[in-house]
Amino acid sequence: MNTTIYGLDIAKTTFQLYWVESNGKCFNRRFSRQKLIEFLAKREPGRVALEACGSAHWWARQLRSLGHEPVLLHPNYVRPFVQTNKTEATDAKAIWTAAQQPGMPVVAPKTEPQQSLLSLHALRQLRVKMRTMLVNQLRGMLFEFGVHFPRGLRTGLQEIVQHMADIEQSVPPMLFEFVHEQLQSIERLDEEIARLDQRINAWGRQNRACQTILAIPGIGMHTATAMVATIGDVHTFKSGRQLATYLGLVPKQTGTGGKVWLGGISKRGDPYLRTLLIHGARVVLSHLRRKNQPGWPLTLAQRRPINVVAVAMANKMARTVWALLAHDRAYDRDYVPVRPA
Numbered sequence: 001m002n003t004t005i006y007g008l009d010i011a012k013t014t015f016q017l018y019w020v021e022s023n024g025k026c027f028n029r030r031f032s033r034q035k036l037i038e039f040l041a042k043r044e045p046g047r048v049a050l051e052a053c054g055s056a057h058w059w060a061r062q063l064r065s066l067g068h069e070p071v072l073l074h075p076n077y078v079r080p081f082v083q084t085n086k087t088e089a090t091d092a093k094a095i096w097t098a099a100q101q102p103g104m105p106v107v108a109p110k111t112e113p114q115q116s117l118l119s120l121h122a123l124r125q126l127r128v129k130m131r132t133m134l135v136n137q138l139r140g141m142l143f144e145f146g147v148h149f150p151r152g153l154r155t156g157l158q159e160i161v162q163h164m165a166d167i168e169q170s171v172p173p174m175l176f177e178f179v180h181e182q183l184q185s186i187e188r189l190d191e192e193i194a195r196l197d198q199r200i201n202a203w204g205r206q207n208r209a210c211q212t213i214l215a216i217p218g219i220g221m222h223t224a225t226a227m228v229a230t231i232g233d234v235h236t237f238k239s240g241r242q243l244a245t246y247l248g249l250v251p252k253q254t255g256t257g258g259k260v261w262l263g264g265i266s267k268r269g270d271p272y273l274r275t276l277l278i279h280g281a282r283v284v285l286s287h288l289r290r291k292n293q294p295g296w297p298l299t300l301a302q303r304r305p306i307n308v309v310a311v312a313m314a315n316k317m318a319r320t321v322w323a324l325l326a327h328d329r330a331y332d333r334d335y336v337p338v339r340p341a
Contacts, residue, residue, distance in 0.1 A: 002022060003045070003046050004019055004020075004021075004022075004044065005019065005046060005047045005049065005096060005100060006019045006040075006047070006048045006068075006096065007019065007049055007092045007093060007094070007095035007096025007099065008036075008050040008059075008092065008095065009051070009088050009091040009095060010050055010051070010053070010056065013032065013033070014088070015030070015032070015036045016029070016030050016088040016089055016091065016092040017029055017036065017039075017092060018089070018092035018096045019046075019096065020096075028092060037066070040063065040068060043068075045067040046068055047068070047069045047071055047099065048068045048069070048070055049070075049072075049073055049095050049096065049099030050070070050071070050072060050095060051072070051074075051075045051078055052072040052073060052074055052075070052107040053075060056107075057110045057115055058115075060072060061109065061111075061112070071099055071106055072106055072107035072108075072109060073095065073105075073106060074105065074107060077098055078091075078095050078098045081093075081094035081097045081098045082094040106236070107232075107236075108231070108232035108233040109232065111232075113203070113229075114229040114232060115229075117225055117229040118226070118230065120196055120199055120200055121200065121222070121225070121226050121229075121272065124193055124196040124200070125272060127193050128193060131153075131186055131189040131193070132153075134182055134186050134189070135153060135156065135157065135186060137182070138160070138179065138183070138186075141175070142160070142167065142170075142179070145170050145175075146170060147166075147167055147170050147171070149163075160183065161183065164180075167179065200221065200222065200225050201221050203225060204221045204224055204225040207225070207228060209228045209234075209325055210224040210225055210228050212324050212330065212331070213227065213228070213324055213325065216321065216331055217284045218284040218314075218317055219277075219317060219321070223273075223276040223277060223280055226272065226273050227273060227276075227321055230270055230273050231243065231246075234322060235326060237322060240318065240319030240322035241319065242322075243319065243321070243322040244315045244318045244319055245266070245268070246269050247268075247277070247318055248265055248266045248267040248268035248269045248274055249265055249274060249314055249315040250265065251264065252264060252265070252266045265311055277317055277318060278310050278314045280314070281310045281311070281313035281314040281317060282310045284297075284313060285306070285309060285310055285313060289301070297309055297313055300312060
């Protein structure tokens with residue numbers, strides 16, 4: 001018996017479902033949220049394909065609980081199959097068509113804890129940006145009145161707090177009150193960021209995969225938790241190179257007439273996780289240069305720019321993460337790979 005394949009186009013209130021029965025008859029129907037769940041609950045188990053967009057992972061968990069197999073597709077891979085005008089009906093049919101293509105890449109559905117952890121990372125990232133904006137605004141306002149402080153988040157704020165009496169003499173009274181309130185807002189953001197760090201670290205200490213990849217140089221708790229939560233099931237990727245490609249840490253390829261040109265990195269995938277990996281690689285590279293330790297990073301740095309070396313190290317870190325998690329190994333600093341015959 002052939003498994004029925006469904007193409008599901010999800011939205012906030014209306015949902016379009018396309019499928020073909022065994023007799024060849026096509027259906028393209030619109031449902032509300034509850035009606036769709038009731039309809040799929042009565043159907044035989046099948047493969048339900050949908051785009052990996054907002055609420056897609058929640059739908060994947062719902063579909064799995066109903067006995068169906070969810071298939072999450074990247075929206076960019078679905079778009080070429082949209083015929084004529086873009087509507088909900090044509091989108092559902094395009095998803096159904098894309099799901100049947102051989103070798104079509106899929107996105108691993110995330111569990112509820114993984115989604116919750118990524119939400120904590122997003123909340124923390126927003127607060128860090130807000131804190132930076134407030135500090136820069138405060139520094140700029142004081143500079144307009146001839147008050148200058150050294151660079152750096154902690155150093156600059158500490159100097160401002162210590163010289164509040166001098167600032168009061170230099171800044172008009174109508175502005176000084178809001179300078180004090182701005183400092184209080186920054187302090188509240190510091191407290192919120194600290195609480196989020198505690199939650200993220202607590203999750204990472206209880207997760208075995210996080211503890212495994214923490215041994216890799218350049219990977220801290222934030223990078224480890226974000227990596228584990230983002231990639232989901234590591235066996236979705238066939239190799240470490242595929243994981244690095246998913247994170248946008250490989251060169252873009254342009255080819256024609258049998259010639260292939262390699263450009264800068266593709267920057268596909270999650271920019272937050274890619275940033276964490278590259279920053280971690282910069283820290284390791286700085287340590288190696290300070291200690292003057294021999295190795296391929298310093299050899300590469302002699303003939304290529306530092307940014308290129310940092311990205312290359314981040315690429316290798318991603319591949320190492322895949323190797324440890326996919327093969328259930330512990331990190332060995334002296335490990336020497338053996339090329340198969």
